[in-house]
Amino acid sequence: MSTQHAQEAARFIANKKQEQWHNETLWQVRRKRDRLAMDIPEWEVLREWASGIKMHTLSHLDRYLERFAANAEANGVKVHWAKDGEEHNEIVYGILKERGVKKLVKSKSMLTEECHLNPFLIRKGIDVVESDLGERILQFMDEPPSHIVMPAIHLKREEIGELFEEKLHTEKGNSDPAYLTHAARQHLRNEFLTADAAMTGANFGVADTGDIVVCTNEGNADMGTSFAPLHIVSMGMEKLVPDYQALGVFTRLLARSATGQPVTAYTSHYRKPRKGCEMHLVIVDNGRSRAMEMGDHIRTLKCIRCGACMNTCPVYRRSGGYAYTYFIPGPIGINLGMLRSAETYAGNLSACSLCCSCNNVCPVKIDLADRIYAWRQSLDPIGKADKIKKGISKGMKYLFSHPSLYRTSLKLAPLLRYMPRFLLYNNLNSWGKGRELPVFAKESFTSMWKKGKVNTHKSKRS
Amino acid sequence: MEKREGQHTQIKTVMSSKDEILTRIRQTVRTRYDMPEIKPDFMAYGDKTARFIEVSESVGGRVVIAGKGEDINDIIRSLYPAAKTIASNIPEITAATFNPDETETPYALDGTDLAVVRGETGVAENGAVWIAQNVKEKALYFIAEYLVILLDAEKIVHNMHEAYRQIQLNDYGFGLFISGPSKTADIEQALVTGAHGAKGVTVILTSTV
Numbered sequence: 089m090s091t092q093h094a095q096e097a098a099r100f101i102a103n104k105k106q107e108q109w110h111n112e113t114l115w116q117v118r119r120k121r122d123r124l125a126m127d128i129p130e131w132e133v134l135r136e137w138a139s140g141i142k143m144h145t146l147s148h149l150d151r152y153l154e155r156f157a158a159n160a161e162a163n164g165v166k167v168h169w170a171k172d173g174e175e176h177n178e179i180v181y182g183i184l185k186e187r188g189v190k191k192l193v194k195s196k197s198m199l200t201e202e203c204h205l206n207p208f209l210i211r212k213g214i215d216v217v218e219s220d221l222g223e224r225i226l227q228f229m230d231e232p233p234s235h236i237v238m239p240a241i242h243l244k245r246e247e248i249g250e251l252f253e254e255k256l257h258t259e260k261g262n263s264d265p266a267y268l269t270h271a272a273r274q275h276l277r278n279e280f281l282t283a284d285a286a287m288t289g290a291n292f293g294v295a296d297t298g299d300i301v302v303c304t305n306e307g308n309a310d311m312g313t314s315f316a317p318l319h320i321v322s323m324g325m326e327k328l329v330p331d332y333q334a335l336g337v338f339t340r341l342l343a344r345s346a347t348g349q350p351v352t353a354y355t356s357h358y359r360k361p362r363k364g365c366e367m368h369l370v371i372v373d374n375g376r377s378r379a380m381e382m383g384d385h386i387r388t389l390k391c392i393r394c395g396a397c398m399n400t401c402p403v404y405r406r407s408g409g410y411a412y413t414y415f416i417p418g419p420i421g422i423n424l425g426m427l428r429s430a431e432t433y434a435g436n437l438s439a440c441s442l443c444c445s446c447n448n449v450c451p452v453k454i455d456l457a458d459r460i461y462a463w464r465q466s467l468d469p470i471g472k473a474d475k476i477k478k479g480i481s482k483g484m485k486y487l488f489s490h491p492s493l494y495r496t497s498l499k500l501a502p503l504l505r506y507m508p509r510f511l512l513y514n515n516l517n518s519w520g521k522g523r524e525l526p527v528f529a530k531e532s533f534t535s536m537w538k539k540g541k542v543n544t545h546k547s548k549r550s
Numbered sequence: 551m552e553k554r555e556g557q558h559t560q561i562k563t564v565m566s567s568k569d570e571i572l573t574r575i576r577q578t579v580r581t582r583y584d585m586p587e588i589k590p591d592f593m594a595y596g597d598k599t600a601r602f603i604e605v606s607e608s609v610g611g612r613v614v615i616a617g618k619g620e621d622i623n624d625i626i627r628s629l630y631p632a633a634k635t636i637a638s639n640i641p642e643i644t645a646a647t648f649n650p651d652e653t654e655t656p657y658a659l660d661g662t663d664l665a666v667v668r669g670e671t672g673v674a675e676n677g678a679v680w681i682a683q684n685v686k687e688k689a690l691y692f693i694a695e696y697l698v699i700l701l702d703a704e705k706i707v708h709n710m711h712e713a714y715r716q717i718q719l720n721d722y723g724f725g726l727f728i729s730g731p732s733k734t735a736d737i738e739q740a741l742v743t744g745a746h747g748a749k750g751v752t753v754i755l756t757s758t759v
């Protein structure tokens with residue numbers, strides 16, 4: 089997308105050691121998730137229920153939204169509706185402006201990222217402070233998150249140490265995570281206590297009660313909303329669940345899937361504004377209702393943004409979030425990008441070997457790999473496969489250096505066309521050697537290609 | 551072209567965004583799926599208290615069982631000997647140095663070393679404790695450096711399904727599950743406690759019988 093992304097991807101992949109660290113660290117998170125999931129005998133039943141509840145809610149979203157909004161309003165929450173990101177931003181700014189808000193403290197929200205809220209508000213003169221530690225770090229660096237749950241996972245402690253030296257005047261050369269975290273605690277506490285408004289996302293909206301449920305480990309959403317007299321919630325309309333019984337299923341799945349924790353440190357239920365304060369809720373469509381028209385792709389909307397699919401994805405782990413051109417990376421990002429604009433984001437479809445690992449970890453059972461396959465199939469016949477080629481970012485090109493990652497993709501005719509060019513630049517690396525035996529070794533594949541022996545016709549999916 | 555845009559604006563003014571969104575959903579949804587039958591009757595733990603303690607400790611929390619006839623104030627003082635400002639609105643907590651409900655604003659709670667509050671329901675599967683707001687300013691749960699939650703040992707349930715059948719919000723309209731101290735792993739996945747909220751959480755299990 090932007091040159092910044094391309095540069096970041098290039099930087100990321102240029103650093104072998106960091107790439108390896110990224111890969112292994114995320115794999116550890118995946119393993120923690122496995123341990124926690126295995127600790128719950130009914131895990132698979134929960135996933136099945138979660139998927140069923142989401143499909144039910146999405147396919148009755150009109151009714152649930154009405155019920156939810158009516159309950160929220162009865163609770164004293166002011167409800168707003170935004171068709172798109174622009175309207176969302178205008179609504180938020182309108183609320184802030186009317187109350188003369190100068191400083192807004194935010195907790196992590198992928199939706200506000202999606203709507204590009206921060207740059208919009210900053211242009212209007214609002215001091216926007218991200219309060220999740222990872223997000224704050226990235227805000228200091230003026231970079232977007234590279235993972236939806238662990239936004240700064242691509243950074244090393246030394247980089248953060250240097251950044252904090254400059255921004256928070258921490259000790260020179262001290263990059264101890266505890267030291268840096270506590271420096272940020274001090275700094276952000278001051279921001280919480282001086283903010284005029286707090287903004288949060290929503291993990292879940294409960295139709296039956298009007299509750300907005302926010303899950304964090306840091307407690308930053310709670311700190312923000314406990315002081316400022318104004319709380320604005322920005323919520324994608326697919327976040328609804330019918331009732332507490334359903335919520336019980338999701339709160340069991342979310343943190344276990346996301347970080348391998350039994351539950352987040354804080355699971356906060358916001359139902360009413362604080363005494364004497366205001367609470368506003370902005371319900372956002374921004375393409376979600378359009379996505380509901382796209383046949384089976386409606387399933388993508390079940391996502392609860394746990395990030396498990398990223399942690400398990402061999403392509404994501406090896407390439408980092410910035411290698412994708414949509415702001416949400418990994419298996420879910422590939423799909424959400426396609427829902428946003430197939431034209432713009434088709435390039436990300438190449439970032440998948442169809443290993444199906446993402447399908448198996450997704451707590452709401454989105455068939456992410458099948459969706460990707462379906463997108464590829466739908467693009468090729470209408471001659472749009474070229475988009476995949478055009479859209480491939482630098483980072484993705486690098487991935488073509490790993491035939492093992494691509495052994496399944498190799499069977500896909502549309503991609504096969506561009507493989508050899510990328511393969512020319514690269515060598516098979518240790519990941520390929522160590523973990524999976526490639527179907528073709530590089531040389532033989534290339535020579536086969538040259539001799540025209542490679543079957544470019546569609547073959548069955550493995 | 552101009553005309554078209556004009557028409558568009560007209561439609562906009564007639565139809566609110568709410569109506570537009572809801573109408574579009576009604577038009578686009580093709581298949582309506584039934585709600586799955588949810589029967590969460592999993593009774594996983596023989597000893598719920600033991601599981602609660604084990605998980606609480608695994609997430610960086612601490613659980614102390616108050617012995618029969620033991621004064622909770624003594625336990626609190628021995629756990630937090632350095633705490634100078636101790637907030638509690640629970641009458642029996644004489645170790646408290648002030649009543650947080652008597653402060654004018656949440657800002658006045660800044661600088662609280664320790665807060666002592668009551669929890670309603672403990673969850674064995676994940677060590678979480680449900681609190682329906684029971685102090686004037688919810689800020690207390692987060693701004694205190696350390697947090698003590700008093701929980702009746704009889705009020706521990708197996709899992710979140712059971713918890714959600716019991717919990718209720720009161721007139722404050724806020725409630726939360728707390729599981730262990732505030733934490734982050736945003737720097738290189740190194741786990742650090744005390745990100746923004748309490749640096750340490752102790753659940754004191756009391757028994758009413």
Ligand code: SF4
Binds near residue numbers: 457
């Ligand atoms: S199927 Fe594709 S997107 Fe999913 S984990 Fe495998 S490589 Fe990643």
Ligand code: SF4
Binds near residue numbers: 345392396397453456
């Ligand atoms: S698609 Fe599934 S695994 Fe991926 S973030 Fe969403 S809920 Fe989690």
